[in-house]
Structures are given as C-alpha cells and as structure tokens.
Amino acid sequence: MATITVRGSGAVAATPDDVTVGLTLEALRPTPAEAFHEASERAAAAVSLLDELGVPEGSRLTSAVSLLEHGEHVDGQWQHRGYRASTRVAVRLADGGLASRVLSEAVARLEARVDGPSWRVAPYNPAHGEARRLAALDARAKAEAYVEALGARLGAIATIAEPGAQTEPPAALQALRLSAAGSEMPVAAGDLLVSAAVDVTFQVEQG
Numbered sequence: 001m002a003t004i005t006v007r008g009s010g011a012v013a014a015t016p017d018d019v020t021v022g023l024t025l026e027a028l029r030p031t032p033a034e035a036f037h038e039a040s041e042r043a044a045a046a047v048s049l050l051d052e053l054g055v056p057e058g059s060r061l062t063s064a065v066s067l068l069e070h071g072e073h074v075d076g077q078w079q080h081r082g083y084r085a086s087t088r089v090a091v092r093l094a095d096g097g098l099a100s101r102v103l104s105e106a107v108a109r110l111e112a113r114v115d116g117p118s119w120r121v122a123p124y125n126p127a128h129g130e131a132r133r134l135a136a137l138d139a140r141a142k143a144e145a146y147v148e149a150l151g152a153r154l155g156a157i158a159t160i161a162e163p164g165a166q167t168e169p170p171a172a173l174q175a176l177r178l179s180a181a182g183s184e185m186p187v188a189a190g191d192l193l194v195s196a197a198v199d200v201t202f203q204v205e206q207g
Helices: 033-051 096-110 125-148
Strands: 001-016 018-029 060-074 077-093 114-120 154-169 190-205
Touching: 001 125, 001 154, 018 033, 018 060, 018 096, 033 060, 033 077, 033 096, 060 096, 077 096, 096 114, 125 154
Parallel strands: none
Antiparallel strands: 001 190, 018 077, 018 114, 060 077, 154 190
C-alpha cells in the first residue's frame, strides 16, 4: 500500500517561566595564589549580595572557575602580566525585576562582568502541549491536501515521530552585556516562541 510522510509544525507564544543571568568575578594578580585568593573573596562578596537581594541558594550555580596566565603581545613578543582567576555564578530567577537588580548591583558594587538574560519556558508549561497539538493538526492537513490533489484518500496512521522541539527567544533578548556601573538595567521578558514538529506517515487509499 502507498504511504505519504509529512512534517507538521506548530508554534505558540508563551510567557517565560524563569530567567538566568551570569555574574563573573575576576582578579588579576602577580601570582596564581594571590589571584585565586582575591577571586574567591569577590565570589564570597557575590554570595553576600545575592543573600541581601533575597535570591534563594537553590537558584545559584557556580558554572565555571578558571586560573590562567595573563599577558599581551608587545612588538611581536609575549609579555607576562600576571595571573587571572575568575569564577562565574549562574542565577536563575522567576522575577525579571529581581534579575534587573542582580545585574545592576553586581556591576555597581562588585565590578562584575555580567551576561544574559537567558529566558526559559519550563518543560511543564502548557505551551509545549499546545505547540505539539498544532503540529499534529498541521501534519494531517498537509497530508490531506497532497492525497486529495492526487485523487486519493488519506488512510490510517502508520508511524509518528517527533524530530524535536525548540524554544526561541526574540532576537533582541538573546543577550545583554554590561561593562560599567550605572542606573538599574531594565530586563523585559516579552514572549518566547515555543515550537514543535512531528513526522507522520499515513497510508494512502486509492479513490
């Protein structure tokens, strides 16, 4: 029996469930021990700041620690300039307003490098189910259009497979970087596009 395979897609806008921002604390000193010690002290100051702002401990994750020789090229030659130690803390929050305060206070008070925000629609959000439902309807509509144009009828479903689902932030919100202290940085969530796709194979019955 003949079959037809189509890919259906669906997408819905959803309000993000949480946002993650990154704080990087660095120190440049003559020796590895000095650099690491100062970076550790600055990381402890970040912990105190997050405590002060009411960020739960379970919402913080140390995502990177590094200690590297630092230098620069001068007249084609490498010049040693000491050692740079750094640590990065990822902070996940449900409140965009609090994320804004974390970013601004970390820059103003800790001279931290910051990155983000990274918005997320949680797996339990109903938007994922709605996107999948729309993808399934789209697959059937496509298959029906093809077989009817060929003078046939759509039969039973033979196979169903999900190639993957995605959550895409608006381009303007994919990254935010600050390099100097200033007034509080606005952090706006907007909507994320939750998309899904499904591959469906139908049997084709001759008309």
